[in-house]
Amino acid sequence: MIQQEYRVQPGNWDQGGAAFVDDGVNFCVFSRYAERMELLLFDREEAITPFQVIELDPRVNHTFFFWHCLVVGLPSGTWYNWRAAGRCDTRESGARIDPGKALLDPWATTVSDRLWDRARACRPGDNCATAMRAQVLRDDYDWEDDRPLHIPLNESVIYEMHLGGFTRHPSSGVAHPGTYRGLIDKIPYLAELGITHVELLPIMAFDCQDVPPATAALGHQNYWGYSTHSFFAPHPHFAHEPARARDEFRDMVKALHRAGIGVILDVVFNHTAEGGAAGPTINFKGLGNEVFYHLDFSDRRLYRDYTGCGNTVNCNHPIVTRFLVDALLYWVRRMHVDGFRFDLASALARGEDGNPLYHAPILWATELAPALNRTHIIAEAWDAAGLYQVGDFPGFRWAEWNGRYRDLMRAFVRGEPGLIPEVATRLAGSSDMYEVRGRRPVNSVNFVTCHDGFNLWDLVSFETKRNQANGEENRDGSDNNISWNCGIEGPTDDPEVLRLRRRQARNFIGILMLSQGVPMILSGDEILRSKDGNNNTYCQDNERSWFDWSQVQPQRPMFDYVRGLIGLRRRHPSLTRDRFLTGAPDPGLSLPDITWHGMNLDLPGWTNPGNRALAFTLAGVSPDEPPLHVVLNMWQDPLDFAVPPLPGRRWTLTVDTMAEPGVFPPGTAAPLFDPVPDPGEPPLRRIRVGARSLVVLEAQLT
Known part of the structure; x- marks a missing residue:
């Protein structure tokens, strides 16, 4: 329990909140219409009354609209509040200063609401015994070289x-x-x-x-x-x-x-x-x-x-x-x-x-x-x-x-x-x-x-x-x-x-x-x-x-x-491109970055007012990435969808929401079709996609 009272110096106004400096703790708060300001210091989180009330002198502890002081030798762990007195002119200026209210520091980095009574704070007058309060703490945390990850x-x-x-x-x-x-x-x-x-x-x-x-x-x-x-x-x-x-x-x-x-x-x-x-x-x-x-x-x-x-x-x-x-x-x-x-x-x-x-x-x-x-x-x-x-x-x-x-x-x-x-x-x-x-x-x-x-x-x-x-x-x-x-x-x-x-x-x-x-x-x-x-x-x-x-x-x-x-x-x-799709081939690749389809290839049915299905083929961003073919069927019936032929590749089922769990890890699903011959006109293949379901195919190299 803190018994002593601490000396006070003018402090400075360039940093809001409570901050440790060489001689003690600098406190600073903003208030344009305050005419008097008190700093209330508490020795415990649950203390009802402050062990020291510091009344700030407007001649030395007030710069522009900031109130400030330095409390010499104040230990880490001390709890505190502010109390302001001044203008309460809600109709013209909008100021609502109530001299009875214990005020939480807006810059506080550690706070307590153990005593908090919201209803009491809604009424005028003293609420010091039921107010939230802040704690001043030294900051010596060891981050052990941690940094934000900067994941794109x-x-x-x-x-x-x-x-x-x-x-x-x-x-x-x-x-x-x-x-x-x-x-x-x-x-x-x-x-x-x-x-x-x-x-x-x-x-x-x-x-x-x-x-x-x-x-x-x-x-x-x-x-x-x-x-x-x-x-x-x-x-x-x-x-x-x-x-x-x-x-x-x-x-x-x-x-x-x-x-x-x-x-x-x-x-x-x-x-x-x-x-x-x-x-x-x-x-x-x-x-x-x-x-x-x-x-x-x-x-x-x-x-x-x-x-x-x-x-x-x-x-x-x-x-x-x-x-x-x-x-x-x-x-x-x-x-x-x-x-x-x-x-x-x-x-x-x-x-x-x-x-x-x-x-x-x-x-x-x-x-x-x-x-x-x-x-x-x-x-x-x-x-x-x-x-x-x-x-x-x-x-x-x-x-x-x-x-x-x-x-x-x-x-x-x-x-x-x-x-x-x-x-x-x-x-x-x-x-x-x-x-x-x-x-x-x-x-x-x-x-x-x-x-x-x-x-x-x-x-x-x-x-x-x-x-x-x-x-x-x-x-x-x-x-x-x-x-x-x-x-x-x-x-x-x-x-x-x-x-x-x-x-x-x-x-x-x-x-x-x-x-x-x-x-x-x-x-x-x-x-x-x-x-x-x-x-x-x-x-x-x-x-x-x-x-x-x-x-x-x-x-x-x-x-x-x-x-x-x-x-x-x-x-x-x-699937994670940082540029918009264009429908044109990416440089160095033969396929367009995206091609839209419906039940038939290259016919997505944009103007069909009753359409509930869409398919698209997504090219890889490099030759090593397999293309994807995605089919979305939100009709209440299963439908057959054409699958685009890709010479030198065969389509493998990767996702089918008709199944549980619905995802087939790489290498676990059998190819849907035999490899497409090259050269020559490849045959048209279709897959049946269940009612209200989604299918994803990957085109693996043969």
């Missing part, structure tokens, strides 16, 4: 997952379930699957208590984590020892890198946990509400909400832009992450007046920062107020979650006719959206499922959502799922329906892995995990959301199928 995005396969839910199920068998350490124990599973990156749902510290009252009344908390309050701090609840969250996160990153797996963070820069006018005061609202949030110009009491979460971060204010870019740099330089996926990224494109900017400072500063030039940046290119920028997101290097790909492939696989021209375009990397702007297939992150919406098994099992367990009377979550239940709604024992569902699931994964662009799969889809039809499990920290490890062996055929498709993609550079 076009060669990547992304695995979106919830860090806690991945090992929280009792069947996980890990020593520390639901933690960074727990994920380390499951790295062999990820390596066997073959993915190149994990994309982690929010791990920046978030408010678990941020849910609607009716949801909280059922005992639910914020599970997904889209309620960030600290952009530099790992979430403490994912740590076995919360005070070591920063180093436990680093241990996880280092272990993943050793296995050749990169780390992409889902970041929520579009809003914070402070909500709107009725929300809590945590940090930004009590220090710089008028700077950090979009406020209505005519009445500064009102928050502009482009996110559906009560507030919108004013990302393109110069101070906020600098703050957020510094956060990204911190996670790359100090935490070694490999990339970021930006939630509701179109909200970041909005200027201070709320209108979209093509040259939005935050987006271009992120794209052009030299330290981020090999860091993957991925946008969810829409927001909750109708701004939809898929195919038109500002910048050049930004990849995008391709929502158009998702919606189209869902419709195609459930059997909707007349989609063949667009299906071909999406399979080929969505050149209609990207090529005209000088972008590449790598700008398209293709997906069929993600955390938000039905997962894969529910996509083929439900046509309507079942979200009653969330406490919002099934009003939450999307009603536009573009799903098909294969004839029976929800769970069934009908063997024919179950076979069809498994085949449809294989079709989705097959199409995804055969598409140009960057594939992303949702954790648990490889073992056909169900969420009971709930398409918005943001508050379901329970077995409905957790990865059920007891299903890995029973669902091994699906796991092997997904693993096999990832392996096929990784051994065929023709």
Whole structure:
């Protein structure tokens, strides 16, 4: 227990947060309208009252809009908060300074919410005994020569997952379930699957208590984590020892890198946990509400909400832009992450007046920062107020979650006719959206499922959502799922329906892995995990959301199928091109890079409004890579498709979703036909492709 009081010097304002210097710890925080500022020091995480309150002198501890001091000899491990007094003029300036509120340092790298009471923080007045607080720690972590992996995005396969839910199920068998350490124990599973990156749902510290009252009344908390309050701090609840969250996160990153797996963070820069006018005061609202949030110009009491979460971060204010870019740099330089996926990224494109900017400072500063030039940046290119920028997101290097790909492939696989021209375009990397702007297939992150919406098994099992367990009377979550239940709604024992569902699931994964662009799969889809039809499990920290490890062996055929498709993609550079297909031969090769077909060669049926089938032949990028022939039959009946003759090669079956697991490893399947004679006119061969199925052939040298 700390007994002494520490001497204070002026300190400096050039670095936000708490940083060790030669004589002690320098503290610095931004607040334009604060007239007085206090630094509260606590000796323990759970201490109710500070052991020292340092009142900053505005004559020596205040530079421009920054408050700062140096506490001489302060030991590592000390906890602290800020307390501001000053202007509270919500109508005109937008300032919301409350002298009773203990404020969390926005630059904090280690935080605690052990005492946190969200309801108390929503009311005016003192909340020192129930506030979140930050800890100042020396940073002497040994990275052991670890570096971000810099895996090219076009060669990547992304695995979106919830860090806690991945090992929280009792069947996980890990020593520390639901933690960074727990994920380390499951790295062999990820390596066997073959993915190149994990994309982690929010791990920046978030408010678990941020849910609607009716949801909280059922005992639910914020599970997904889209309620960030600290952009530099790992979430403490994912740590076995919360005070070591920063180093436990680093241990996880280092272990993943050793296995050749990169780390992409889902970041929520579009809003914070402070909500709107009725929300809590945590940090930004009590220090710089008028700077950090979009406020209505005519009445500064009102928050502009482009996110559906009560507030919108004013990302393109110069101070906020600098703050957020510094956060990204911190996670790359100090935490070694490999990339970021930006939630509701179109909200970041909005200027201070709320209108979209093509040259939005935050987006271009992120794209052009030299330290981020090999860091993957991925946008969810829409927001909750109708701004939809898929195919038109500002910048050049930004990849995008391709929502158009998702919606189209869902419709195609459930059997909707007349989609063949667009299906071909999406399979080929969505050149209609990207090529005209000088972008590449790598700008398209293709997906069929993600955390938000039905997962894969529910996509083929439900046509309507079942979200009653969330406490919002099934009003939450999307009603536009573009799903098909294969004839029976929800769970069934009908063997024919179950076979069809498994085949449809294989079709989705097959199409995804055969598409140009960057594939992303949702954790648990490889073992056909169900969420009971709930398409918005943001508050379901329970077995409905957790990865059920007891299903890995029973669902091994699906796991092997997904693993096999990832392996096929990784051994065929023709599936991971960094340029768009042209239909012309690659230099040095005789075949066009792609040729489109239907049931007959060179007749894809672009103008047939009832067409539900497509085939294509994909050339290798080098003479050593076997060409591929892919057939997609989404008709309800089997069909016969012509197979192109390739002199000197014979076609071997590689994928057939009518079978389980559906993937035939190299060398395990017999050739379909005798070798094609050369020279001479080769005979036309056909293969029968089952109803609602997908077939891939490889042309092996004879």
